[in-house]
Amino acid sequence: MDRVVIVGAGPVGTASAILLAQRGVPCLLLDRYAEPYPLPRAVHVDDEVVRILQELGVADEFLRVSRPGLGLRLLDGRHRVMAEFRRDTATGPHGYPQANMFDQPDLERVLRARLATLDGVEFIGGAEVVGVSAGSSAGSSAGSSADVTYRLLRTGAEHTVPAAAVLGCDGANSTVRGLIGATLEDLRFEERWLVVDGVCDRDLGAWGGVHQVCDPRRAATFMQMGSLRYRWEFRLHPGESIVDVRPLVGPWLGDAAVRIVRRAEYTFRARVADHWRSGRVFLLGDAAHQTPPFIGQGLGAGLRDAYNLAWKLASGDERLLDSYERERKPHARAQIRLAIVAGWAMTGGQDRAAAVRRVVLGAIWRVPGLKGLALRSTSPPLDHVGRGRRAGRLAPQPMVVWEGREVRLDEALGPGWATLFGERPPAPRRVRGRPIRVTPELDPSGALRRWMRGRTIVLRPDRVVHAAH
Structure with missing residues (x-):
């Protein structure tokens, strides 16, 4: 072979x-x-x-x-918080923190x-x-x-x-x-950014998520990757090349010292x-x-x-x-188009656009429902997969009881196809791979049964829904 x-x-x-x-x-x-x-x-x-x-x-x-990330904060040019989008740092729908920094x-x-x-x-x-x-x-x-x-x-x-x-x-x-x-194919996005990675001599005490500075004069990103490891990203102006990065990272440091381990100019493209x-x-x-x-x-x-x-x-x-x-x-x-839109919303435009953006972001944060949409971390469904409205979506992964042990769902599913069903066994022609009857004993939290809604669900080996009957 x-x-x-x-x-x-x-x-x-x-x-x-x-x-x-x-x-x-x-x-x-x-x-x-x-x-x-x-x-x-x-x-x-x-x-x-x-x-x-x-x-x-x-x-x-x-x-x-790695460390769980708390989510995203949008800051103005003076590092004042305009909006905050928190992530679940305990267990998301797939069994892990929704954001993970490493x-x-x-x-x-x-x-x-x-x-x-x-x-x-x-x-x-x-x-x-x-x-x-x-x-x-x-x-x-x-x-x-x-x-x-x-x-x-x-x-x-x-x-x-x-x-x-x-x-x-x-x-x-x-x-x-x-x-x-x-x-x-060029999706019409190109920006030059300076990326700086550093190790500090003490914890900076920063909020534990990603900070996005929405300043058209110097858009920037700041995040903590490890216990003392940090990253800064700064958008460069046309033709600009920065030799000394310390004035840029200084406002984040207070009285801490930093050892720069990498600085590199990148052109972000789509x-x-x-x-x-x-x-x-x-x-x-x-x-x-x-x-x-x-x-x-x-x-x-x-x-x-x-x-x-x-x-x-x-x-x-x-x-x-x-x-x-x-x-x-x-x-x-x-996902690339979403990144382009997010990039423009967070960093694009000139002074007038930036002022409008701050008003819009504040309004979005106050409207019920829109905040939940901003916090959603699930990726879009795959196209051209199987049958039914759920086809192409990734199944959640709650904890289940399998063979006397509490495990994540994927361990019970095994490496191949699997079919989840409830009280009524499906017709044999609708079963593919390992058949798993989802009972209260297997699913004590009820999370899997709530997601199934009484349907028989056929899952591919990559945990994507192939069919829902």
Whole structure:
């Protein structure tokens, strides 16, 4: 059996390898570097994404290196609070805090440690991919394959290996994307920002969520990632380059001292690849889509890609592979557009627009119902999934009692398809995968039964509703 070749060993590529290996699919993981990138980049994932980390077997380890985020505060140029959007720091609908702040190198160490425990995965660092053949087109036999050619940077030797599939998880400047001729559609957002990461000598005593400064003269973001680790982001003016960052971070420090561990200029863009598949080659993560950071969904979108594609590859059903781009692309585009709107609302405009924005934000905060909408953290449903109004939505994950133990729902569901039903057993034709009768004994809190509303629910391996009868 040919291996799946994964190009790029960042969080999305490593997660893809873990998901496939757990399902018995052999993998070859290639990266230009032998060790994870040592500096912070992504800093936030929501409870839906921690649920994916649970599937990877690393949720408990992740919780030990992350901290719950309290939500979002919108500040004016003088750092006065205009609005506050709180998140549940205990348990959200998916069994974890709704916002989770972390240092990406910590997450990558957790993922690499998990990968090392699995059979069927080979990792080669210091390998540059120089060629990919797409193999047979969609709908062909499961035995079709692609070829990947990589060069060992240390020796210059080139190797070509067959691949059951190739996953391009190699970032915004993806080599794989270029090799399959995919281009990026510009969704018309581009801003230059300065990102500063620092370690302070004491806790700053800041509110434990994300602070967004809605000042058109200098839009900024501030957040705490770890016990003494902080991040600042400042929008740059056209042609501006800042050498000394201390005057910018100073207002947040008081009398604390800070050691700057990274400062980097980024251009935040909104782009989506025109196609995510060519034959046996697929694009995931930043290779397929890039988003501004204003709703904290960049890494989460890539991990969703990995979860969506891995179980379909492992199933051996070629028809399922055609659904990967059809489901994930509209979802990613919707979240990118939401990030663009959020970015404009929080940072865009000139002085007059900023004044109007403050009035509007204050009004929104006072209107019943709109506050709840602003606090909602669930992602949009997937398109083109199954039957019924609930199809495409992610099922919640309450605690249940399974085989005498209190566990999160996914542990009871198992790794494959599952069918949830109530007192009346469904017709056999409506059962797929593991049948689970949801009784008061299994669901003592009643949360699962309230969500089901007496229906029979068919869940895919990624916990997305396929059908509700």
